[in-house]
Amino acid sequence: xxxxxxxxxxxxxxxxxxxxxxxxxxxxxxxxxxxxxxxxxxxxxxxxxxxxxxxxxxxxxxxxxxxxxxxxxxxxxxxxxxxxxxxxxxxxxxxxxxxxxxxxxxxxxxxxxxxxxxxxxxxxxxxxxxxxxxxxxxxxxxxxxxxxxxxxxxxxxxxxxxxxxxxxxxxxxxxxxxxxxxxxxxxxxxxxxxxxxxxxxxxxxxxxxxxxxxxxxxxxxxxxxxxxxxxxxxxxxxxxxxxxxxxxxxx
Amino acid sequence: xxxxxxxxxxxxxxxxxxxxxxxxxxxxxxxxxxxxxxxxxxxxxxxxxxxxxxxxxxxxxxxxxxxxxxxxxxxxxxxxxxxxxxxxxxxxxxxxxxxxxxxxxxxxxxxxxxxxxxxxxxxxxxxxxxxxxxxxxxxxxxxxxxxxxxxxxxxxxxxxxxxxxxxxxxxxxxxxxxxxxxxxxxxxxxxxxxxxxxxxxxxxxxxxxxxxxxxxxxxxxxxxxxxxxxxxxxxxxxxxxxxxxxxxxxx
Numbered sequence: 001x002x003x004x005x006x007x008x009x010x011x012x013x014x015x016x017x018x019x020x021x022x023x024x025x026x027x028x029x030x031x032x033x034x035x036x037x038x039x040x041x042x043x044x045x046x047x048x049x050x051x052x053x054x055x056x057x058x059x060x061x062x063x064x065x066x067x068x069x070x071x072x073x074x075x076x077x078x079x080x081x082x083x084x085x086x087x088x089x090x091x092x093x094x095x096x097x098x099x100x101x102x103x104x105x106x107x108x109x110x111x112x113x114x115x116x117x118x119x120x121x122x123x124x125x126x127x128x129x130x131x132x133x134x135x136x137x138x139x140x141x142x143x144x145x146x147x148x149x150x151x152x153x154x155x156x157x158x159x160x161x162x163x164x165x166x167x168x169x170x171x172x173x174x175x176x177x178x179x180x181x182x183x184x185x186x187x188x189x190x191x192x193x194x195x196x197x198x199x200x201x202x203x204x205x206x207x208x209x210x211x212x213x214x215x216x217x218x219x220x221x222x223x224x225x226x227x228x229x230x231x232x233x234x235x236x237x238x239x240x241x242x243x244x245x246x247x248x249x250x251x
Numbered sequence: 252x253x254x255x256x257x258x259x260x261x262x263x264x265x266x267x268x269x270x271x272x273x274x275x276x277x278x279x280x281x282x283x284x285x286x287x288x289x290x291x292x293x294x295x296x297x298x299x300x301x302x303x304x305x306x307x308x309x310x311x312x313x314x315x316x317x318x319x320x321x322x323x324x325x326x327x328x329x330x331x332x333x334x335x336x337x338x339x340x341x342x343x344x345x346x347x348x349x350x351x352x353x354x355x356x357x358x359x360x361x362x363x364x365x366x367x368x369x370x371x372x373x374x375x376x377x378x379x380x381x382x383x384x385x386x387x388x389x390x391x392x393x394x395x396x397x398x399x400x401x402x403x404x405x406x407x408x409x410x411x412x413x414x415x416x417x418x419x420x421x422x423x424x425x426x427x428x429x430x431x432x433x434x435x436x437x438x439x440x441x442x443x444x445x446x447x448x449x450x451x452x453x454x455x456x457x458x459x460x461x462x463x464x465x466x467x468x469x470x471x472x473x474x475x476x477x478x479x480x481x482x483x484x485x486x487x488x489x490x491x492x493x494x495x496x497x498x499x500x501x502x
Binding site: 021022023024058060061062063064065067085087088089090091092110112114162166169170246 | 272273274275309311312313314315316318336338339340341342343361363365413417420421497
């Protein structure tokens with residue numbers, strides 16, 4: 001029989017005290033993209049509870065960005081992905097004792113949570129990894145139709161979407177999300193999914209070309225007698241450079 | 252005779268353990284603007300040491316944003332100012348024991364520091380406030396010519412400038428920094444100081460007017476026979492609305 005969540009927490013409380021920094025947690029807003037759909041990975045810690053973001057704690061000697069990468073890998077199997085810190089959530093009483101009583105457990109202390117967002121091809125995620133001990137359900141939910149989230153996790157998601165959309169003005173996106181060769185309409189569809197709005201085709205094309213991260217190939221995709229859009233691939237050097245330095249800013 | 256920093260830290264160690272959350276600090280990048288100059292407030296904790304950012308800790312029952320406001324007020328006397336969280340710095344070993352030995356003091360533990368930036372009229376800041384106990388010097392330094400900073404404080408400053416410049420694409424700025432009535436060239440000078448570059452006058456004008464936060468007055472400033480630029484003031488309602496909701500985004 002699967003242990004109850006309370007049993008697991010009680011068993012782990014001493015171990016977590018040894019391993020992790022007090023008062024600091026990490027929450028990951030994992031956005032999955034595949035074939036034009038944008039979804040968020042959410043979990044249930046126990047039957048009947050609200051939904052939660054995947055998260056974890058920071059090792060006593062661990063860099064915070066390394067902790068975020070480890071947590072995401074442990075919980076989804078995903079690696080080498082775009083992961084970006086966006087905000088730290090630190091309201092007093094943001095915690096919610098999921099046992100509806102003051103449990104005194106390590107996990108029930110006050111946490112300031114550092115939010116990270118990730119964007120990955122959701123077919124590369126192994127949802128069963130996280131089910132070993134704590135989580136009972138892991139699911140992809142439509143960004144436009146989210147279930148009731150625990151604590152301030154809905155605010156964390158809303159903020160992640162704001163930061164990620166703004167990030168599109170500064171950083172390239174698409175590597176590891178699109179096939180190696182893709183058409184401009186496919187790239188535009190990725191942006192439209194994230195921004196949740198239609199973009200003008202001509203403006204999108206000009207803007208992307210100005211970023212100088214695409215190489216136009218001498219091939220077209222044959223998708224019909226009158227439609228054969230050009231194929232592109234990312235110029236990896238320029239893409240990486242833009243990831244580090246950012247695009248030229250608006251002002 | 253002024254107590255040594257070590258004495259102060261030893262005296263406060265027990266009190267801080269009672270008052271504050273462990274492992275979490277706040278660092279403030281306070282940018283001062285006055286008459287076209289942009290400067291950063293930096294401190295020295297003791298003679299001969301590197302420079303430091305003003306910072307502090309989070310009370311056990313205190314919201315993190317409230318802590319940042321309190322810290323800034325305690326250390327500068329400044330209130331009702333634009334203060335924005337931008338990033339949390341959490342590398343292991345980012346701390347530097349200013350006593351060059353493992354002191355075992357509360358202040359020498361590992362801290363993850365939540366960075367906030369503030370932009371204020373630097374004539375409204377009382378630099379003497381912070382000199383009571385810990386700080387020996389508090390000075391405004393030119394952003395373009397910063398002294399050697401302790402720990403990762405230089406990185407925190409550099410990141411604050413990046414985030415603040417980007418913020419200009421989303422949020423209005425200028426209230427409490429400019430006189431109640433100001434000219435378009437004065438507003439442009441504020442933006443140019445922050446961005447550290449010249450802007451095109453016509454583009455600047457059109458962009459600002461599109462934001463719909465300015466009211467053009469029926470008065471001009473008389474500064475010469477042939478120069479009498481129009482005066483503007485902020486439309487406070489629209490300004491506040493833009494502060495909350497942000498300007499329309501680029502994409």
